[in-house]
Amino acid sequence: TGITLAVMMASFDWAEDDYDKLATGIVAGHILECGAQSTGGNFTDWRKVPSFDVVGYPIAEISEDGGVVITKHEGLGGLVSVDTVREQLLYEMGEPKNYITPDVIADFSSIQLEAAGENRVRVFGIKGAVPTDLLKVSVAYEDGFKSEGTIIISGPDAREKAEKFAEIFWSRVGTDFEDHLTEYVGLNACHRHLAPLKESNEVLLRFAVRDHDRSKFERFRRKLPALILSGPPAVAVTGGAPQVRNVVSYWPALVPQDISTWEVTVFDGDDVLFHETGGWPKTGGMPVPAAIGESGGTVPFSTETKRVPLKAIALGRSGDKGDMSNIGVIARSELAYHFIGTVLTAERVKEIFRGLVKGKVERYPVSNLLAWNFLLHEALGGGGTLGLRIDAQGKTLAHALIAQEFDIPVDVLASVES
Template sequence: MAETLRIGGACGFWGEAPHATAQLLAGGVDVLVYDYLAEITMSLLARAKARDPGAGYAPDFVTDAVTPNLIEIAKSGVKLLSNAGGMNPAACANAVRAAIDAAGLSLRVAVVEGDDLMSRAEEYAGVSEMFSGAAMPQRDKIASMNAYLGALPVVAALRAGANIVITGRCADSALTLAACMWRFDWGPGSYDLLAAGSLAGHLLECGPQATGGNFTDWEAAGDLARIGYPIAEVAEDGSILLTKPQGTTGTVTRASVCEQMLYEIGDPRAYLLPDVICDFSRVVLLQAGPDRVSLTGARGRPPTGQLKVCATYQDGYRGGMVFQMNGRNAGRKARAFAQAGLDRARARLRDMGAPDFTETALEAFGGHPGQGDYQEIAFKAAVRHPDARAVGLFLKELTGTALATPPGLHFFTGAGRPKPTPVVALFSFLIEAADITCRVTLDEDELAFAPGLPSPPRETLEPAPQPPAPETGGEQATVPLEQLAWARSGDKGDSASIGVIARHPDALPRIWAGLSAEVIAQLFEPELRGEVQRYYLPGSHAMNIVMTQVLGGGGIASLRNDPQGKSFAQRLLSLSIAVPASLIHRMEGVAE
C-alpha cells in the first residue's frame, strides 16, 4: 500500500473553537495545520504589536492549541504548522517555547519571516491597486503590508528537524503543501504534484467547511456541536482522500468536499499561488466509502514569479445600528425612522460647515408577515465619514430620534449607544518574488535558505471548456435551483464567488443555461457594480461564478449587511430553473 500522509485541518480563522487539536490528535494524524489569518486580522495584529512589542500574533495558538496538548504532541511526534505568527512570528515562537519548557519537554520550534514589508513601504509608494487601479494610501495610514509567502521556507524548516513551524503571512494552502513536499520530497518543479498538495491544503484551510459546515444540505451534518474536522490523506502520487475522525458528526460527501474545493478560487483553471498555478477544473471526486471522498486530477503550471501583497490601511470611520420594527408597513416605518436620524445628522454637519457622509446604507432584511398588514422586520442604518465625530453624531441623532419614531421600534443592546469604529480597507498589489528575502530560524539558529525562482515559460491555454448543450423538447418543469444543485459563496476583497455543483451530471447544462451572466446580474443588481464571469468545471460537473465590485468594498470597508457575500449562494439557490421533467425523474433517488 502506498505511503500516505495524514494531515488535519485544525483551524480556519482566528477565534475558531479550540477543541479541534485534541480531536484530530485522537483521530490519528501526522501533521496539523492551522490557518489564523485574514487580511483584516493582519491589521488587528499590527495594532496590537504597536501597543505592545511582544504582541501581534494569535495567542489562541499558544493557549488553546499547543499548551493543553503538548504531552500528546510530543508523544505522537505530530508536526504543527501554523501562520499564527501574524505580525510577530518570533514572539509567538518564544511563547510556544516557554510552554514547552514549562512542560519539561524537548520540541524544536522554527520561525519563517520575510513577509512583513512595512519597513519597505516607501519602495512601493507608486504602485497601483491590482483590482481598482487606485493609488497607494499615504504611509501614515497603512497598518500592515505583507506578502503571501509559499511553501519552500516551511519545507526547509521541516527538513532541518523542526517539530513546530510558525510563519507570518503565507498562502493559506502553503502549510499543507509544505508538509507534502517534505514527506514525499516533491521538487519545486513537480507542478502537478504541487497543485495536488495545494488542493489538499485548500480543502483543509477552512476547518469543518469540508465536513458539513456551511453546507447546502446542512441537515445531513447532524449535531454541529460535535462536527469532525477534516483529515486529508495525501499519497506520494498526489491523490487525496478526505475524511474526518471516527465518532464525530458532520458529513464528508462529494458535495460537501466540492463546495469547499470551489470556495473562493476564482478561475478554476488559474488559481494563482506562490509555488504553482493550479487547475482544478478537471478534478474528479468519488465517494470512496462512508465519510471518505477521493480527489484526483489536479494539474499545475509554473508560478508567475510574482507574489501578492496585501496592505491594510485606515480609511475613515463607520458606525451604525440594527433595530427591529413591527406593525403595519413595518418596512416603511423603519426607513422613515432611519431617514429622520440621517436628516438630523446632516443638518448638524451643514451647520458646522462639515462635509457630508461619504457613504450611507439604509438596508432592510428579514421580515415576518403576520395576519393582515402586520409585519416584523430588521433594519440597518449605517454611515461612513473621514471623521469619527461625524459618525458619532449620526449615531447620537439616530438614537435620539427614538421617541419621535413611528410605533413598533425595538432593539436589543447592553452597551448603550453604538460607537464609531475605524474602517480598515484592503490594498492589494503584486511584486517580484525575487524582491523578498525569507529568514528561517530553528531554535534561534538561522538556516541556509535559497528558494528557487523558476522563470515561467510562456503558455497558451486551450480554450476554456464549455458544457454540452442542454436537452430540449419533452415536458418541462420549473424547480428551485436548490433542487438541482449545491452552492457556496465567499469573497476576495470586493469580489464575490459562488460555486455551483450539479446534483446530477445531466443537470449541469440546464443550470449553465439558466444561470446566464444576465440572469445573475439581474439577481444581484442592487449590489453589483462590476461584471459577471462564469467558469465550467467538467471534472466535478460544476460551475464557478465570479462577480466583481459587488461587496461595497468588502470586509470592514463595507457598510453592507453581508460584506463578504456569504449569503449570496442562498439567494442564487432560490432562483427557478426550467428543466425536462424526465431529468427530475432521473434525479429521484440520487443521494449524496
C-alpha cells in the first residue's frame, strides 16, 4: 500500500497532512496489492468472470484531487465490478475504521463504490486521520523445523484404509513431536466438520510434524515411504522421502517513531544521483474506538423462510494476519446486510468454527460496503510458516462459512434476486 501512496505523493505533491488524500492512496494500494484478486481472482461468483485466460491485473487511475477509478487492460481476462472490489477491500481487513499505516489512519468505513462503465469502478469518499506516533516492526526468527509427506490411497473403502494407514504410521513413528497432524485430503481437510462428510474414491493422506529437535525427523522421513508396502492395498507414493524445512516465525511489535530515521540513496553505477535522510513528522494520532459487535438493526423480515446456504445472499473473502484469520461476509443487498447482522453474531461464528478457532471472535460492521468483518483469533495453528494445516493461511474459511445453511426470509432472498 505504501508503494502506491508514494507514487501519488511524488506525482501530485500531496501534503503530508492532507490525510484524506493519503488515505485514498492507501485504499488504492490495498485494492492493487494482491494483483488479480480484485479483477476476478478468488471471486465468490467466479462463473460471472468472462475468461480466466490471461487475467488482467488491476489498474488504478488516480487524479490529483484524489479521484480513483479501478480498471484493467482491455482485451484481457478477468472482471472488474463493484463486487470484485468489495471482496478485495475486505481481504485482510482488521478494524474497518482503523487501517493504520505510518503516514495515515485510513477509514475503510468511509469508502464508497459505484460502477463507472464496463470493467470500471469509481472509489470515492475516503477519509483519513492523523497517524499514530508508532511504527510496526516485523521480526522473523528461526523457530525449529517441520516436515510433511503424503501417500495416495484409492478405493474401494478409501476412507477406512486411510484411517488404518494413519494408525499404523503414528504407531511406528511416535507422536512425541511438539505438534503433529493427520489430514485426509478429499475428506474435508480444509473445512473439517463444516462440510458434510462424503465417501471418496481416493484420499490423499497427509502427515505433518513440527519440532525444535531435528533428530526426531529422521524416523518420520524413513517410515513414510515404507508405509506403502506394509499396509492395506491400492496405495501409491506421491514423491520421495519428506524434506525437513526450517520454520521461520513472525513476531510483530510497535516502536516509537522517533527512534528511527529513513535514508534514500539512488545510484547510477558508483555515482550517487540522489541522497536524502530524515525523521518522522510529529503526529500522535489515536485510533478511533471501533463499533465492535454492532447489530444489524431492527429491520422486520418475512416470517416465511427457505433453508439455503448463506452464499445465496452473501459473498465471502478470507485473509490472514499472523495467527488471526479475517472473514468478510459481504451482503448482496441492503436487506440481506441487515439480516446477516441479526443471525451471524460473533458467538455464532465461534460456534461454527469450533475446534479450528481457539481464541475469541470479533465482529465489525462495514455498512458502507454492506459487509461484516469477522476477526478469528488463534485460528491458524500458529499461522503462516508455523502452522501444519494444508490451508495454513485460512484462505478457504470464508467459503466454509457461506456454505452453511440458514433459514433465510423469502423477502431477503427476493431482494437479492431483484
